[in-house]
Amino acid sequence: MSSTRDIDALIAMMAKLPGLGPRSARRAVLHMIRKRALLLTPLADLMQTVAATARECLNCGNVGTSDICDICASEKRANGILCVVEDVADLWAMERSGTFKGRYHVLGGTLSALDQVGPSQLRIPKLIDRVATEGITEVILALNATVDGQTTAHYIADELGGRAALSSLAQGVPIGGELDYLDDGTITAALNARKRL
Amino acid sequence: MSSTRDIDALIAMMAKLPGLGPRSARRAVLHMIRKRALLLTPLADLMQTVAATARECLNCGNVGTSDICDICASEKRANGILCVVEDVADLWAMERSGTFKGRYHVLGGTLSALDQVGPSQLRIPKLIDRVATEGITEVILALNATVDGQTTAHYIADELGGRAALSSLAQGVPIGGELDYLDDGTITAALNARKRL
Structure with a gap:
């Protein structure tokens, strides 16, 4: 035809x-x-x-329509606090929550021995560089709760040494989540991080 | 942004x-x-x-890139036998099976009292016309096995009177289908139309 x-x-x-x-x-x-x-x-x-x-932001790796993305260029965002995500989709998800007012850094993936992804294939050197030159005092590692995500978080923590306060997203029961449908690891994490009322 | x-x-x-x-x-x-x-x-x-x-074939309603679609224009297809389908997607599904060598007629939907779709909104008058003028001797009603599909099939059968031999697709157990997952109606139909081995 x-x-x-x-x-x-x-x-x-x-x-x-x-x-x-x-x-x-x-x-x-x-x-x-x-x-x-x-x-x-x-x-x-x-x-x-x-x-x-469409192009990648030269600074943070976000996808936009200029060399420096809107978030990096904005004067309304807090300097000194950086949220590290694996992927542009993760950055967009964080933005939809509307809670975080600092700036981002997109790694472009996770370290993976299996897929032969090392630090230089990701935006990790650029992250180290930004922490040193932008006066970053806090880095939030918002990486996925997968093995590769956690490996990457550990590697970044090592590389940054003590140059910025590090944190990761809290683990626990999702809002609206039912215990019966959660995996054992999540329940264990939620139990260990229980909050006093 | x-x-x-x-x-x-x-x-x-x-x-x-x-x-x-x-x-x-x-x-x-x-x-x-x-x-x-x-x-x-x-x-x-x-x-x-x-x-x-892209445009609709003026003859059968198939979607193609010319006023008369490839199937209507082809000299290799059998004249005199017409397969009536609801939708272009159904025509394409029939073509993928590669079994049918006649020509098609796409109704563009089914009769529906609820959605106020009458014969004139569909390509039914054109079908009656084609059966009369193209020397069609057999019409296969390959309509979906839904209430609206079957209503439409009955209406077309009435309209055509005895002007062409009518048939519909066989109902029964799909190839690879497991009895346990089939609905009662399909099992009843398959049992009633059982074949002697």
Whole structure:
């Protein structure tokens, strides 16, 4: 079917997106073709724009549309306190909570012996550098509670020595979480860090 | 964050696609930005092309890139036998099986009293017309086994009168299906249509 090859190619490429498979890609493409003016054309235009303008912040690794991201450039954010995350998605999740008013540093992954990811593949040297030059007094390690995440946290703690106060996110029962559905490790952590009422 | 508004707009629009929500849209957009040259730019180009070229076949309702789709235009397909489906996705599913060598007719939905969909909103008049003018001798009603699908099948059967041999897809146990997971209706249908070995 040579004349439909663009549609087939679009389906094949949509199926490469995380969270979409061949079946959902077909559904999405048919839906877009039906809503051409509302969805397909604006989506193509936006992708074109983002492809041309999106870039990594040279300072923290956040994704934005300028060399220095809005958070790094903002004068409203607190200096001296840095939140270290694995990934841009984690930074966005922190921002949605609206609680943290300092600045960020995105590592771009975790150390992993298995995947041969060392400190130089991540933004760890840049982190050490920022702590030294930006007058950082507190570093919050908001890394995922996985083995690789915790290994990376330990490595960063070692590297920073005592140059800044270090903390990590509290572990415990998620808001709205039911004990029956939690794993043993989480319950143990919540029990050990119990708070006096 | 005014300078990232294109990225936010792209995420919001991706989240409107079926099968994607806000979280998976964010993941997809970050993934595309990381794979800009391999994914984001080609995807934008393909969407542009498809938005400009995709159209419904004037004859059968299939989606393609010309006024008469490849299947309707093909000389290799059998004339005289028509497979009626609800949706373009169903047509594509039939084509993937590679079994059917006739031509198709896409209704564009099912009759539905609840949603106020009558015969004229669907491609039913066109179907009656095609059966009369294309010398159709067999019509296969490959409609979904839902209440609306079956209502539509009965309506079409009435409208066509005896002008073509009518059949519907066989109902029974899916290949690889386990009896324990099937609903009672399917088991009843499979039992009633049992085949002598």
